[in-house]
Amino acid sequence: MIFGHFLKQGLASRYVQVAVLILLAVAVMVPVLNLAVPPGNPFHLPDHWVPLLGKYLCYAMLALALDLVWGFCGILSLGHAAFFALGGYAMGMYLMRQIGSRGVYGNPVLPDFMVFLNYKELPWFWYGFDNFWFAALMVVAVPSLLAFVFGWLAFRSRVAGVYLSIITQAMTYALLLAFFRNDMGFGGNNGLTDFKEIIGFDVSAGSTRLGLFVATALFLIASLVIISSVVASKYGKILVAVRDAEPRTRFIGYRPENVKLFAFVLSAAIAGIAGALYVPQVGIINPGEFAPANSIEVVVWTAVGGRGTLVGPILGAILVNAGKSWFTGVLPEFWLFALGGLFIFVTLFLPKGILGLIGQVKASARARREKRAAEQQVLAE
Amino acid sequence: MNDVMEKTPDTAAGSQHPAHREHKAKFLLYLSGVSVAFDGFKAINNLSLFLEPGEMRAIIGPNGAGKTTMMDIITGKTRPDEGEVFFDGDIDLTKHDEADIANMGIGRKFQKPTVFETLSVEDNILLALAGQRRALPALFYRSNAADMAKIGEILDTVRLSDRRQDLAANLSHGQKQWLEIGMLLAQKPKLLLVDEPVAGMTDSETEETAKLLREIAREQSVVVVEHDMHFVRELGVKVTCLHEGSVLAEGSLDHVSSNQKVIDVYLGR
Secondary structure (H helix, E strand, C coil): CHHHHHHHHHCCCHHHHHHHHHHHHHHHHHHHHHHHCCCCCCCCCCCCHHHHHHHHHHHHHHHHHHHHHHHHHCCCCCCHHHHHHHHHHHHHHHHHHHHHHHCCCCCCCCCHHHHHCCCCCCCHHHCCCCCHHHHHHHHHHHHHHHHHHHHHHHHHCCCCHHHHHHHHHHHHHHHHHHHHCHHHCCCHHHCEECCCEECCEECCCHHHHHHHHHHHHHHHHHHHHHHHHHHHCHHHHHHHHHHHCHHHHHHHCCCHHHHHHHHHHHHHHHHHHHHHHHHHHHCEECHHHHCHHHHHHHHHHHHHHCCCCCHHHHHHHHHHHHHHHHHHHHCHHHHHHHHHHHHHHHHHHCCCHHHHHHHHHHHHHHHHHHHHHHHHHHHHC | CCCCCCCCCCHHHHHHCHHHHHHHHHCCEEEEEEEEEECCEEEEEEEEEEECCCCEEEEECCCCCCHHHHHHHHCCCCCCCEEEEEECCCEEHHHCCHHHHHHHCEEEECCCCCCCCCCEHHHHHHHHCCCCCCCHHHHHCCCCHHHHHHHHHHHHHCCCHHHCCCEHHHCCHHHHHHHHHHHHHHCCCCEEEEECCCCCCCHHHHHHHHHHHHHHHCCCEEEEECCCHHHHHHHCCEEEEEECCEEEEEECHHHHHCCHHHHHHHHCC
16 A cells, blocks of 8 residues: 555656656567567568666666666765675675586586685675575665665765765775686686576576566666655655755754665665676676776766656667767777766756756746747737 | 853763753753864854743854854754753753654755756655655655645745645745745654845845744744844844854843844944
């Protein structure tokens, strides 16, 4: 009952309704175009497109998660890819344990890299990852816990603004260095790869890839509806209030640190799920995912789509990454310049991103209509 | 000279004095021997101030007299180095933070109007309405007639009923000041601290604000910090003049403004 009302608030936005419908259509059409339309037909979707599109949707989920904290609470996290990567590693550990004795060294318990590095037994933190439910729990729990501890310390000490951004960046950099180490037990430089099966399905099979794609689309829809509901609730208003005038909320009697902490943890959990869906589709997770530049790219996607609009970051992530795929094929050495240029362009000319532009066009059309109506009225008189 | 508040010679001794123990219970707000220094600069120096329940008090004084710092101490933003700060008899305010103190019934209006610009006027008041302050239950809050009626009442009081659905950002400066006062009222505080409510207001807005504060003072205690002497006269309440972090003079406005020291440091300039 209560939850129904909560979700209804989230679905009240026209943009969210449209986005949910489009994503549902995509979730249906991609398998149809891939399976039902024969190869050679111009509408056929080639197999290699499926995981690529799935990857874009994972990025969209990450940008959406960032928008909750950046767009609605003013927390510019430059370390969100860390939560994504941690979720990815949790999934990767499950996938590694599913390989079993099919690895190069044929060890039924130890993953290949451990045999190679002379591990005698499985490190304690790999226990339980042979169960999917346990891995799924960790996908959410590990990023959430890191966000909770990090946020609790930072928000209570009233670290905000640029300082907070810098320490989030430091956080992801520290994780990058840690995961690069071979003795951390996460595969070091090479990361985790050579996956075989996910809950009994062959990860490289076309049908599994379609299944993962549809799952990603559904998780993205669920995340959008949940975040939109959170933002539309009274809590969402408090969140915006904290963004606009934090001292005021304090003197009214709220605790901004708790308000921020909930949003930060929820955002990290969603980023973690996105990472977990990403890994089986791209087939590898390595420490490169923690690179500070990755987190900054997420900020660019969000800004391009429209910060604080929820639907905008989804659009931004898909468009920028599609652009990246195309650009790196045609002019690989210029991609970073294009990305930088795009960010400058958006900051200067589209402060509210693509979605903000749509709003502006609508508003100016309405203003023009009203003006014309007023003129006609004057003429009539 | 006899206007000058009798100062407690020593904080510790003052608090042990039986007469002062009795005193505290009588006052809504009790500041005794409070001092605070920032990097060696004494912003508040052995300040004592007592406010009775239901009283409205105007605080005047030159820039840097410690008016805002005093409010910071009362609301828990700044911890005093020494001295006692008690609210409602026996609540030691130096042991609580801003959110706690706000929930105990002290509301504060800032010098610069601080409202939630991207929320509607209605939502600004809604967030300030007395009640639940925890983050998670707010996820499942449902708008209800009782709350809407309370919001309507407050907006009537602060003369913003016709702007209810507008964004706070689109209000005029004076209206933002009123919205902020409305948010204070919604908190249902026992004590309102109001910092320069008429700064930047037109004359008619200033008069309206004085009227508004007098209305509020019928039910709540109010401390107003203000520079505008015309406005202070309009309030017609007891005045405390601060200078260099302590009380220079206290009494009726005529009394205080005829004090030679007050003329020297503040009015005469």
